[in-house]
Amino acid sequence: MSLPSATAYDLVVIGSGPTGSTYVREVYDQHATARILLLDAGPRLTDPPGTHVKNIPDPGQRARAQRDSEGPGPAGRPGTRLLGAPELPAAALSTNVGGMGAHWTGACPRPGDGERIGFIPDAEMDAHLTRAEQLLHVDAHAFDHAPFADEVRRRLSALLDPARPAHRRVAPMPLAVTTRSDGAHVWSGTDVVLGGAGADERVEIADRCLGLRVVMDGDTATGVVVRDVVTDEETTVAARAVVVAADALRTPQLLHASGIRPPALGRYLNDQPQIVYAVRLPDDVVAAHRAVTGRTRDEDGAIVPQSGVSWVPYTDAHPFHGQVMQLDASPVPLAGDIDVEPGTVVGLGWFCAKDITPDDRIEFTDTAADAYGLPAMRIHYRYSDRDLATIEQAKKAVAEAGAAVGIPLDDSPLLLPAGSSLHYQGTTRMGPVDDGTSVCDSHSRVWNTRGLWVAGNNVIPTATACNPTLTSVALAVRGAHALLDHLASMAERRI
Ligand code: FAD
Known part of the structure; x- marks a missing residue:
């Protein structure tokens, strides 16, 4: 692709992940004539653009698409490159059309209790979440037949549900996936959102x-300077509205590069500390389950690697988000010649809500540049005493949940390196008033500007423990309503 073909658009969106694509879709659907430009620094991997790489059937092509998404620097999980910050050693980014949305696991739990945003009325947020579920094709029942999933949930429920309200009980994980009529699964990328x-x-x-x-x-955003990263050619396109949706690291970077530097920019960075633990269903439970269901190993549904098949929702009383995966092989060597039936090894991931502070931040410099020529980043990030206490509590909670499910395979729960969740957020967070602790209002409009929106996990102001994409897509739906009003008011002024 070369530079944009036109010199002026109604809307320019920078970053083509799930949140940028949501702005495009909502404005496209609700504004009959809007011309929209969606920019991404990375390559188009698929046709249609933004397809999830898991849907690419050929393993070689899939691996190539993942490599092409990594951009310059050391590779992280497939499809990502590591940020390279010692304070957040596992933080990684994707640079491709579709963003991380072409590589994600697709777990889409709704936020609850303290994860919710107090200054957005519940009914409004619920409507945005419902629309976000439609845009992402979320389905909580795509893996109802995964082997032993019901048994795992029954065991977790017995331990965890008695004190919970009905809507926050152990449940199948809502996933961004569609089940085709032949039973195959199609993972939602941004092709689905668009x-x-x-x-x-x-x-x-x-x-x-x-x-x-x-x-x-x-104070008015009037356009974007664009560089073709292949030829280094540059151009300026005019826009009536601009959305920066370039992830929670690069969105504040672009605002900084544009001279938009509110005090909260890059601050309140938070990523969810992640604890993992593995257990195995006991043999007698497996045998009893087979006897009750009458299903043989061959009749069981498929296990999907890395899918959160079950969900333990966050509550204020149990302040962790549990993503429970069932595996078809043990992640650790098992003694003797134990035959592992698919689904009987259970990986429990407990995500914690981080203690939020302005000191955890990305610092940008005007005197050094990253591989793309944008202001270099330096990360400041530490676990507070409260975080360390939360992490210990989470280890205890996941060990108890594991013991309820089966026989431990690990000596003790393990804290993954900081940044592992890939759920970093908060760096252009929203607030109810412009008091220096937020970058945008509850409609994602950057304070004291006109025509400029931010999108992504970076706008989430609360310390969430659940996977954040559904929430940030819901907030993009909300922001798009305000953006449509802005375009309408500009049109009226022209008349
Ligand atoms: P991104 O998807 O990160 O997209 C940002 C885009 O901006 C990128 O394409 C990038 O190239 C582009 N960009 C950046 N800077 C510029 C620039 N200056 N100019 C032009 N383009 C630019 N989340 C969940 O909620 N549930 C999960 O189960 C889950 N699993 C995950 C598993 C993996 C392996 C990964 C990698 C991520 C996972 N995530 C999950 C995280 C999820 O993918 C992100 O929360 C989501 O993609 C964020 O969407 P976004 O639109 O804000 O940003």
Whole structure:
């Protein structure tokens, strides 16, 4: 792809992950004539653009698509490159059309209790979450037949549900996946979010095009400077509205590069400490389950690697989000010649809500540049005493949950390196008022600007423990309503 074909658009969105794509889709659906430019610094991997790489059937092509998404620097999990910050050693980014949404696991739990945003009315947020579930094709029943999933949930429920309200009990994990009529699963990437917008000429997707900075005329965003990362050519496109949806690290970076530097920019960085533990269903339980269900090993449904098949929702009383996966092989060597039946090895991941502080932050410098020529980042990040106490509590909680499910395979629960959850958030967070502790309002409009929105996990102001994408897509739905109002008011002024 070369530089954008036109010089002016109604909307320019920088970053084509799930949140940027949500703005495109909502504006496309609700504004009959809007011309939209969607920029991404990375390559287009698939046709249609933004397809989840798990849906690429050929393993060689899939591996190539993952490599092409990694960008410059040391590789992280497939499809990502490591940020390379010692304070957040596992933090990683994807650079491709679809963003991390082409690589994600698709777990889409709704936030609850203290994860919710107090200054957005519940009914409004619930409506946004419902729309986000539609956009991402979320289904909680795609793996109802996964072997032993009901047994695992029954055991977790017995331990955890008695004190919980009905809507926060142990449940199948809502996943962004569609089950085809032949039973095959299709994972939601941003092709699903974009829908018809991805193929319409009103929407232009410019890949390998870096947003270098947002052009401001006083307090008003009027366009974007774009660089073709292959040829290094640059151009400026005009826009009536700009959305920066370039992930929780690069969104504040782009605002900084554009001279938009509110005090909270890059601060309140939080990633969810993640504890893992593995157990095995006892043999007598496996045999009894087979006797009750009458199903043989061959009749069982498929196990999907790395899928959160079951969900332990966050509550204020149990302040962890539990993602429970069932594996078809043991992650650790087992003694003797134990025959592991698919689904009987259970990986429990407990995610904690981080203690949020402005001191955890990304510092940008004007005197050094990253591989894309944007301001270099330095991460400041530490676990507070409260975090260390939460992590100990989570280890205890996951060990208890593991013991309820089966026989431990690990000596003790393990804290993964900081950044592992890939759920970093908060760096352009929203707030109810402009008091210096937030970057945008509850509609994701950057304070004291006009025509400029931010999107991504970076706008989430609370310390969530659950996987955040559903929440940030819901907040993008909310922001898009305000953006549509902005476009409508500009049109009225022109008349
Ligand atoms: P991203 O998807 O990160 O997209 C940002 C895009 O911006 C990228 O494509 C990037 O190339 C582009 N960009 C950046 N800077 C610029 C620039 N200057 N100019 C142009 N383009 C730019 N979340 C969940 O909720 N549930 C899960 O189960 C889950 N599992 C995950 C598993 C894996 C392996 C990974 C990698 C992530 C997972 N996540 C999960 C995280 C989830 O994918 C992210 O929360 C989500 O993709 C964030 O969406 P986004 O639109 O904000 O940003």
